[in-house]
Amino acid sequence: MATTLVLSAMPAGAQEARPASALRVRPARIDVEVSFYDTVQVPAATTDTALAVVTRTFAQSGIDVGWKDCDSGDACTGHVARAIVRLGRSSAVMKQASPAVLGDAIIDRGTGSGVFATIYVDRVERMSERAETDVALLLGRAIAHELGHLLLGTNAHSPSGLMRAHWTETDVRRNLLSDWILSKKDAEAIRRRLR
Numbered sequence: 001m002a003t004t005l006v007l008s009a010m011p012a013g014a015q016e017a018r019p020a021s022a023l024r025v026r027p028a029r030i031d032v033e034v035s036f037y038d039t040v041q042v043p044a045a046t047t048d049t050a051l052a053v054v055t056r057t058f059a060q061s062g063i064d065v066g067w068k069d070c071d072s073g074d075a076c077t078g079h080v081a082r083a084i085v086r087l088g089r090s091s092a093v094m095k096q097a098s099p100a101v102l103g104d105a106i107i108d109r110g111t112g113s114g115v116f117a118t119i120y121v122d123r124v125e126r127m128s129e130r131a132e133t134d135v136a137l138l139l140g141r142a143i144a145h146e147l148g149h150l151l152l153g154t155n156a157h158s159p160s161g162l163m164r165a166h167w168t169e170t171d172v173r174r175n176l177l178s179d180w181i182l183s184k185k186d187a188e189a190i191r192r193r194l195r
Contacts, residue, residue, distance in 0.1 A: 030195070031064050046135060050137075053141060084116045131170075131172035148162060148186065152193065160179075161179065162182050163183065
């Protein structure tokens with residue numbers, strides 16, 4: 001009785017086919033259009049770096065943020081965006097708030113949607129100086145946090161990660177990656193809302 005042994009030649013580096021259920025499927029990327037206003041004329045290099053920080057932060061969760069610069073004339077006339085982000089300075093009313101408040105997001109509690117956030121550049125600059133960190137990096141993280149509120153449709157905070165309520169100078173100085181990314185739960189909640 002003869003036995004035939006069949007060998008299948010695979011190119012070097014090739015892997016055996018796995019059932020579809022065993023393959024790790026990446027979720028489809030989601031696009032978000034954001035209108036951006038700089039009412040305090042932050043230097044362009046600082047703004048560009050900050051927006052790149054925001055873009056990278058959300059891209060890690062499969063959310064691609066597109067920016068529409070609305071400072072030039074009627075650039076945003078008729079433009080429909082998921083969210084509006086504005087750079088401004090804190091007002092006399094905000095002077096009463098904790099200096100750790102770097103921005104705010106306006107959320108319509110009735111509809112659970114948010115469209116407008118303000119980041120207080122003067123507060124970001126002060127915290128950056130006290131924490132001895134790059135102002136553009138901290139500005140980007142503050143923008144990402146407030147945009148997170150708009151995309152989540154809530155002003156609630158998470159226990160950890162980018163959407164936590166309190167940022168201390170120590171947090172900013174030590175610069176742990178886990179402090180500045182969306183938690184898996186927050187990322188999934190945003191993706192659900194944007195589908």
